[in-house]
Amino acid sequence: MRIYSILCFLLLSFVSNAQAPKSIQSNTSSKPKLIVGIVIDQMRWDYINQFKSHFTSQQGFMRFVNEGASCNNNFIPYVPTVTACGHAAVYTGSTPAIHGIAGNQWYDNYQQRTVYCVEDPTVVSVGVEGSSAGKMSPVNVWTTTLGDEIKLANNFKSKVFGISIKDRGAIIPAGHSADGAFWYDSKSGNFISSTYYGKSLPKWVTEFNGQHRVDSLYAKGWNLSLAKSVYEANCDGDVNAYESTPLGAEQKGFPYTLNQFIGKDYGKISSTPYGNSIVAEMAEKALVSEQLGKDDITDLLAISFSSPDYIGHSFGPNSWETLDGYIKLDAVIAQLFASLDQQVGKNNYTVFLTADHAVANIPDFSKKHKIPGGLISESGIKKELGQLLLKQGLSDRLISAINEYNIHFNHPLMDSLKVDQDDLVKIVRDYIEQKPGILQVIESREAAEAPLPAELRERIVNGYTPQRSGDLFIVTKSGYMDGYATGTNHGVFYNYDAHIPLLWYGNGIKKGQVNSVNYMTDIAPTVTTLLGIQMPSGAIGKPILEVLK
Numbered sequence: 001m002r003i004y005s006i007l008c009f010l011l012l013s014f015v016s017n018a019q020a021p022k023s024i025q026s027n028t029s030s031k032p033k034l035i036v037g038i039v040i041d042q043m044r045w046d047y048i049n050q051f052k053s054h055f056t057s058q059q060g061f062m063r064f065v066n067e068g069a070s071c072n073n074n075f076i077p078y079v080p081t082v083t084a085c086g087h088a089a090v091y092t093g094s095t096p097a098i099h100g101i102a103g104n105q106w107y108d109n110y111q112q113r114t115v116y117c118v119e120d121p122t123v124v125s126v127g128v129e130g131s132s133a134g135k136m137s138p139v140n141v142w143t144t145t146l147g148d149e150i151k152l153a154n155n156f157k158s159k160v161f162g163i164s165i166k167d168r169g170a171i172i173p174a175g176h177s178a179d180g181a182f183w184y185d186s187k188s189g190n191f192i193s194s195t196y197y198g199k200s201l202p203k204w205v206t207e208f209n210g211q212h213r214v215d216s217l218y219a220k221g222w223n224l225s226l227a228k229s230v231y232e233a234n235c236d237g238d239v240n241a242y243e244s245t246p247l248g249a250e251q252k253g254f255p256y257t258l259n260q261f262i263g264k265d266y267g268k269i270s271s272t273p274y275g276n277s278i279v280a281e282m283a284e285k286a287l288v289s290e291q292l293g294k295d296d297i298t299d300l301l302a303i304s305f306s307s308p309d310y311i312g313h314s315f316g317p318n319s320w321e322t323l324d325g326y327i328k329l330d331a332v333i334a335q336l337f338a339s340l341d342q343q344v345g346k347n348n349y350t351v352f353l354t355a356d357h358a359v360a361n362i363p364d365f366s367k368k369h370k371i372p373g374g375l376i377s378e379s380g381i382k383k384e385l386g387q388l389l390l391k392q393g394l395s396d397r398l399i400s401a402i403n404e405y406n407i408h409f410n411h412p413l414m415d416s417l418k419v420d421q422d423d424l425v426k427i428v429r430d431y432i433e434q435k436p437g438i439l440q441v442i443e444s445r446e447a448a449e450a451p452l453p454a455e456l457r458e459r460i461v462n463g464y465t466p467q468r469s470g471d472l473f474i475v476t477k478s479g480y481m482d483g484y485a486t487g488t489n490h491g492v493f494y495n496y497d498a499h500i501p502l503l504w505y506g507n508g509i510k511k512g513q514v515n516s517v518n519y520m521t522d523i524a525p526t527v528t529t530l531l532g533i534q535m536p537s538g539a540i541g542k543p544i545l546e547v548l549k
């Protein structure tokens with residue numbers, strides 16, 4: 001027994017001695033020097049499983065899957081499931097009820113006008129003269145963000161940047177105290193900013209703009225990455241009447257020529273995979289020029305890829321364009337990983353990848369396959385309700401707005417005409433609920449009592465704020481959406497819109513698959529737990545302990 005103990009002791013000493021230098025080298029005990037947040041605009045959770053056999057690298061999405069952690073049942077816990085709310089939820093760990101970003105735009109009940117999520121009349125554009133494209137800031141976000149808390153934890157020594165094609169995809173993730181947010185200006189083809197962040201663009205952004213990458217990317221055209229047979233076997237047909245034509249009415253399918261846009265149509269890049277390339281190149285430039293992750297003070301780089309949303313809206317999730325877009329995005333992410341390894345060092349950074357929302361099938365695609373779905377029209381409903389109210393001897397101006405399924409009453413007019421709220425609710429509800437595609441219309445303030453499964457009515461409660469939400473909320477049937485004759489949309493609580501990917505990789509991340517249910521609002525609390533810092537002020541999510549070492 002004694003000999004056995006001595007042997008054990010010797011063996012343990014040998015093992016611990018052998019491990020000691022290794023643990024110093026691998027740097028596993030120290031905190032990440034850089035957090036990289038990647039939001040893919042409109043990515044469905046099921047895309048990786050559907051597309052993974054076509055990815056040309058194991059170092060893009062598959063690096064997360066094979067070497068990191070995958071949360072397979074990650075959901076959006078509020079409505080509307082749209083871009084601004086999604087970016088806000090990821091970086092505040094909260095929902096519209098608390099962070100205030102109630103939509104991409106909302107009707108403000110106090111100001112009685114439509115407000116864009118990141119509009120800010122007190123600032124001006126930087127990097128483009130006399131344009132309103134830069135009159136933007138995060139002032140409409142009511143709580144702190146992940147970047148704010150990272151900075152608060154070290155007396156604002158951290159560097160925090162946001163980069164995206166869309167203004168809201170850069171500004172909201174970067175947060176209030178960010179060093180910079182840069183978004184793409186479709187008029188000039190340059191990345192711009194606002195005086196909220198500083199008087200002029202950093203030198204590296206001006207240098208990047210000087211290359212005018214959009215023109216050289218246009219010159220390449222958009223060709224398929226793989227053989228045509230791959231797309232034929234895995235997608236809907238290339239050309240369908242229910243797809244939109246964002247690259248010109250005459251260009252309905254592959255290959256797409258883009259050189260006709262050189263020198264003029266700079267907005268077109270958003271609807272091609274090159275919108276992702278240009279954002280990743282900007283992110284890599286930020287990494288090097290701002291020396292992100294170079295010291296022990298944790299920095300944050302928030303990258304949002306908007307092009308999958310533009311491509312998805314036009315062509316739908318079953319299209320050649322979507323599959324090819326993701327094959328090319330996979331290569332872009334692999335390149336980003338290579339830059340992070342080189343610049344920051346493997347194991348010195350932590351990356352999460354998620355989406356702001358997912359997307360429905362194109363309604364006519366669904367119909368073709370006998371799957372329920374169709375269109376409703378918010379503007380049509382508003383017009384019809386106006387006529388109905390006139391017929392009843394009331395005013396057609398009693399409905400101020402219908403926006404992202406919220407119906408806003410004109411309260412000053414209701415007061416002056418002495419219209420009873422309950423009477424108006426009954427008229428509107430009875431009219432809308434008999435329309436095809438409508439499940440029910442609920443009173444927003446009473447959403448907690450709505451006759452819906454608890455999980456779903458809670459998502460309506462989580463999306464409600466008196467200043468920026470409607471009096472009534474329209475719940476569509478599955479597959480129905482406010483949209484156009486071609487293309488598709490998102491915004492509701494059904495799983496096609498609300499089930500999104502969540503992948504982790506790097507310092508502090510435990511490799512594995514997580515199948516328990518978690519929520520988009522858990523991302524920020526998980527990162528703050530990893531860093532040992534305070535959660536964003538309004539965070540309601542919980543840290544996902546299964547992904548942390």
Ligand SMILES: [Zn+2]
Pocket residue numbers: 042083309313490
């Ligand atoms: Zn969208």
